[in-house]
Amino acid sequence: MSLTKLSEPEITARLDVLPEWSQPGEEIQRTYRFADFVGAMAFVDRIADEAERVQHHPDILIRYSRVTLSLSTHDAGGITEKDFEFAHAADRMATASGCK
């Protein structure tokens, strides 16, 4: 998988198909809402398993029923294809975990 830092137009094009994600800086970010803390943690555990599987680890903030993922690629000094692949995988896991 490419670890080349994406350009702004490349990032914008990829965010167009991920409307729930934003780019608050040198990372892409989304906040998911679940029914409660237990639902949020079930999602976090899936995310953790995937992060280990692909060896790409988002920052994860848990605030009761909300989980915010922040993705960037430290080795590339910015946002890469790897972040978008993880974002798509996270969205699929969120749906399976009962994301509202």
Added chain:
Amino acid sequence: MSLTKLSEPEITARLDVLPEWSQPGEEIQRTYRFADFVGAMAFVDRIADEAERVQHHPDILIRYSRVTLSLSTHDAGGITEKDFEFAHAADRMATASGCK
């Protein structure tokens, strides 16, 4: 357990025996470091179980091998005894989880 908001002197006295904790605002906070992401997640899962058991849920930020807990009591609008009880419990769990 009391849900009365603690005064600043009361908070200071309690932080004296929790040297790793700070008070960056209307919350108390500590960052724990583990060997890796898997170690960090093992701690987070313990924290999650305890949070459900006592029905008091810290904000949890996971950044690879680091876990930051932020504690406040929303119902009291500030920091209460409940936050310090959780902080002590978290420190015990961190030691059991291999916190560096």
